[in-house]
Amino acid sequence: MIAPRLLSEILEKNMKKTENPLGLKNERINRWWTGEGIEKDGEWLFFTGMLYQLIPYMDSATRYLEKLETTKLQGVLTLSKIIPVPFSLIDSMVSHKMKKRSDRILKGIYRALMKSGVKVFYVPELDTYSGIILHDMGMERAFREHAETVAERLNDAGINRIVTADPHTAYALKILYPEYTGSDIQVKSYLELVRPFNAGSDGKFVIHDPCYYGRYLRISEKIRKVLDGFGVSYRDVKYSKNLTNCCGGPIESISPSVSWKIAELRIEELGKSGILTFCPICLMNLSRAGGDVSDFAEVIMP
Amino acid sequence: MKIIQILRSRGVEVIITENARKEIERFRDAHVSQALSADERSGVIFFGGFQDKRAAGLAFHHVAILKEEDIMKDVISAYNHAKSKSDMIFASSSPSKSADIEGKLIFGMHGPKKFTVIVEVRK
Amino acid sequence: MNIYGALEQGSIREGVLRTLMNLRDVILKTLNDHPYLLEYADEVRNAKLRVAEDFDYWIDRSMEVLEKRGCHVYLAENAEKARRIAGEMVGSGKTVVKAKSMVSEEIRLREYLQSLGNEVWETDLGEFIVQVADDRPMHMIVPALHYSEAQVMEILKKVGIHGRDAEELASGVREFMREKFLKADVGVSGCNAFSAETGRVFLVENEGNIRLSTSLPERYIALVSIEKILPDDDLALKSVFVQSAYVGTFPPAYININEKADSQEMHVIFLDNGRKTTEFREHLACIKCGRCQLECPVFQLAGSLWGGEVYGGPTGMVWTAITEEIPEVCFLSTLCGKCREVCPSDIDMPGMIRKMREIILKAR
Numbered sequence: 079m080i081a082p083r084l085l086s087e088i089l090e091k092n093m094k095k096t097e098n099p100l101g102l103k104n105e106r107i108n109r110w111w112t113g114e115g116i117e118k119d120g121e122w123l124f125f126t127g128m129l130y131q132l133i134p135y136m137d138s139a140t141r142y143l144e145k146l147e148t149t150k151l152q153g154v155l156t157l158s159k160i161i162p163v164p165f166s167l168i169d170s171m172v173s174h175k176m177k178k179r180s181d182r183i184l185k186g187i188y189r190a191l192m193k194s195g196v197k198v199f200y201v202p203e204l205d206t207y208s209g210i211i212l213h214d215m216g217m218e219r220a221f222r223e224h225a226e227t228v229a230e231r232l233n234d235a236g237i238n239r240i241v242t243a244d245p246h247t248a249y250a251l252k253i254l255y256p257e258y259t260g261s262d263i264q265v266k267s268y269l270e271l272v273r274p275f276n277a278g279s280d281g282k283f284v285i286h287d288p289c290y291y292g293r294y295l296r297i298s299e300k301i302r303k304v305l306d307g308f309g310v311s312y313r314d315v316k317y318s319k320n321l322t323n324c325c326g327g328p329i330e331s332i333s334p335s336v337s338w339k340i341a342e343l344r345i346e347e348l349g350k351s352g353i354l355t356f357c358p359i360c361l362m363n364l365s366r367a368g369g370d371v372s373d374f375a376e377v378i379m380p
Numbered sequence: 381m382k383i384i385q386i387l388r389s390r391g392v393e394v395i396i397t398e399n400a401r402k403e404i405e406r407f408r409d410a411h412v413s414q415a416l417s418a419d420e421r422s423g424v425i426f427f428g429g430f431q432d433k434r435a436a437g438l439a440f441h442h443v444a445i446l447k448e449e450d451i452m453k454d455v456i457s458a459y460n461h462a463k464s465k466s467d468m469i470f471a472s473s474s475p476s477k478s479a480d481i482e483g484k485l486i487f488g489m490h491g492p493k494k495f496t497v498i499v500e501v502r503k
Numbered sequence: 504m505n506i507y508g509a510l511e512q513g514s515i516r517e518g519v520l521r522t523l524m525n526l527r528d529v530i531l532k533t534l535n536d537h538p539y540l541l542e543y544a545d546e547v548r549n550a551k552l553r554v555a556e557d558f559d560y561w562i563d564r565s566m567e568v569l570e571k572r573g574c575h576v577y578l579a580e581n582a583e584k585a586r587r588i589a590g591e592m593v594g595s596g597k598t599v600v601k602a603k604s605m606v607s608e609e610i611r612l613r614e615y616l617q618s619l620g621n622e623v624w625e626t627d628l629g630e631f632i633v634q635v636a637d638d639r640p641m642h643m644i645v646p647a648l649h650y651s652e653a654q655v656m657e658i659l660k661k662v663g664i665h666g667r668d669a670e671e672l673a674s675g676v677r678e679f680m681r682e683k684f685l686k687a688d689v690g691v692s693g694c695n696a697f698s699a700e701t702g703r704v705f706l707v708e709n710e711g712n713i714r715l716s717t718s719l720p721e722r723y724i725a726l727v728s729i730e731k732i733l734p735d736d737d738l739a740l741k742s743v744f745v746q747s748a749y750v751g752t753f754p755p756a757y758i759n760i761n762e763k764a765d766s767q768e769m770h771v772i773f774l775d776n777g778r779k780t781t782e783f784r785e786h787l788a789c790i791k792c793g794r795c796q797l798e799c800p801v802f803q804l805a806g807s808l809w810g811g812e813v814y815g816g817p818t819g820m821v822w823t824a825i826t827e828e829i830p831e832v833c834f835l836s837t838l839c840g841k842c843r844e845v846c847p848s849d850i851d852m853p854g855m856i857r858k859m860r861e862i863i864l865k866a867r
């Protein structure tokens with residue numbers, strides 16, 4: 079286990095610097111929309127929460143942390159307060175393919191919303207990380223401050239409807255922000271807004287419900303309806319919907335090794351091929367454990 | 381009576397009779413208790429008395445005589461019915477069992493290996 | 504062994520998953536066939552939280568009832584005091600038969616009584632295996648789930664019990680333990696639910712060891728942690744019914760409703776040990792069924808080694824925080840929420856684990 083204090087310090091510093099946990103500038107990682115001809119105004123603000131964009135970088139950071147997890151070096155680093163994650167190195171390790179994939183998924187979600195007749199628009203300057211990891215880590219003050227900043231920015235911009243791309247951001251904005259900031263912006267997952275169109279999807283899938291959709295937000299049944307509407311053929315395993323099993327992703331930074339073993343457990347039940355999910359963290363972690371995983375947006379990609 | 385299937389499905393021998401006294405003859409080596417009540421839904425059978433509790437715990441074969449009119453619709457009614465007749469209530473619903481070794485089910489762990497219920501029905 | 508050792512070992516994972524496979528469908532079927540159990544679960548949760556709001560009142564009431572009935576009653580604020588009271592009751596040179604009890608683990612009762620020169624036996628098969636192996640219970644209800652039949656065979660040889668399979672081993676243990684039961688001076692049990700109305704101690708089991716441990720010896724000690732107190736008999740009975748359903752062994756083969764018998768001396772020790780003042784009060788509605796443990800991904804890998812010294816898994820994170828200190832390994836939870844989803848008392852363990860993290864980080 080990476081020392082929690084060390085990790086929380088890294089997170090806090092990075093969040094202060096760049097508003098995301100890896101200390102990477104949003105402008106640099108958030109490129110999916112270029113050349114996409116995005117609307118600048120509309121009814122629903124598309125808010126990615128940067129999670130899909132961060133995934134390729136998290137993947138490399140995790141590989142690095144995995145080496146650190148079991149070494150004695152960690153203790154030394156904690157004491158010396160040197161930030162042990164060389165982010166420049168991580169940047170250079172990031173797979174170009176993964177970046178492209180994340181961008182493609184976000185494009186897919188955006189286009190699917192457009193195609194569904196949702197008046198969606200995107201303002202890159204308003205899009206940022208939700209801060210959910212601060213909440214998960216018990217960094218209450220830091221989370222509150224971040225949430226307030228973000229909520230205020232959205233308010234100032236006159237936003238009253240948001241559509242999200244991933245379950246963690248959806249939960250943060252829909253449930254936590256109102257509680258922490260008093261924000262009353264209406265928040266929906268894109269899965270609640272898309273209308274089926276002819277996507278010409280083929281292949282048979284096994285569904286992995288993200289914990290936040292299955293339990294915290296309870297939209298698994300809705301998701302099944304969407305899949306049926308799109309004519310996607312799928313099967314459910316025993317542990318699905320509200321009983322879904324975790325992919326291990328949420329602890330990938332504190333303990334890459336335990337996180338990875340949890341993903342393996344999940345893969346044992348799902349099987350390796352044709353896994354369908356709706357979350358960048360599940361996508362990354364199940365892939366890392368050897369699963370052939372597709373994001374729903376890739377399947378219906380307009 | 382639903383309770384009969386429930387008990388049987390769990391490895392309990394059930395005998396239905398109009399005359400329990402006659403049936404007991406067959407169980408000379410067993411410890412025989414008069415049941416105070418039973419819960420129809422779960423098949424839990426209540427008994428009473430400290431001496432009976434000890435003897436029923438030690439026996440290799442425990443036999444219960446249960447009167448049809450003492451079968452109650454739920455466990456709370458059954459317990460309160462028993463409590464109105466005796467102190468030191470205890471209950472059994474199956475033979476003693478354990479699955480502590482690799483999940484393998486064995487009977488007669490520390491208590492009775494055999495549990496028989498004689499249900500005495502009204503003539 | 505720490506959690507990394509557990510990950511490497513694999514036998515814990517095998518044992519937890521095997522137990523889960525054996526029990527999960529049974530639990531669902533039970534709840535389906537006996538839907539009233541869900542109502543019972545709600546009633547029990549609410550009653551427990553009500554009692555937790557005014558422990559002093561309920562403890563007083565309970566102690567009064569027990570005294571009237573001729574029991575010896577004690578209130579121990581912490582583990583050490585509870586141990587010492589029990590030690591005085593038992594003395595030395597005695598044979599003690601114990602029912603499995605997590606609370607007795609919490610106060611290290613067996614080790615303490617042994618150190619006073621007593622012969623102490625865990626009489627539950629799984630707990631007996633753990634005792635002989637000099638190990639710790641790996642799960643609240645199924646303590647020896649991490650051992651294979653072959654391993655149990657080896658372990659039991661240490662006490663001269665031989666057998667070729669589970670059946671033979673179990674009958675060897677039955678014989679071995681029968682002798683202890685018959686000569687025991689003192690019986691010790693925990694408590695699954697306690698009725699403040701009548702002072703009755705409710706205990707469920709399948710093996711019959713609790714019935715013998717608590718009725719054969721002339722002296723009986725019941726260890727009751729205060730969150731086991733319920734207002735009346737009906738609620739206590741509902742509580743043990745719910746517990747057995749969520750363990751996957753419904754109905755329990757035996758329900759023991761222990762009270763003072765004329766021919767037996769009965770001592771009841773109430774244990775606080777952090778419960779009265781805990782900020783994790785919601786967790787006092789836990790009935791220790793162990794279901795959240797089996798369903799938790801981290802527990803599936805590491806068993807109770809993911810936890811404090813005694814309690815492990817999701818429920819064990821919180822029990823450790825209540826009775827020991829907040830375990831730093833709480834940071835390994837994925838907060839996936841499965842524990843709460845399967846919990847009969849709908850306890851927000853993920854929320855409490857976040858709270859623990861907050862407290863740990865604030866202390867820096």
Ligand code: SF4
Nearest residue numbers: 789790792793795846
């Ligand atoms: S927390 Fe809930 S599921 Fe876990 S042991 Fe307690 S009652 Fe059972």
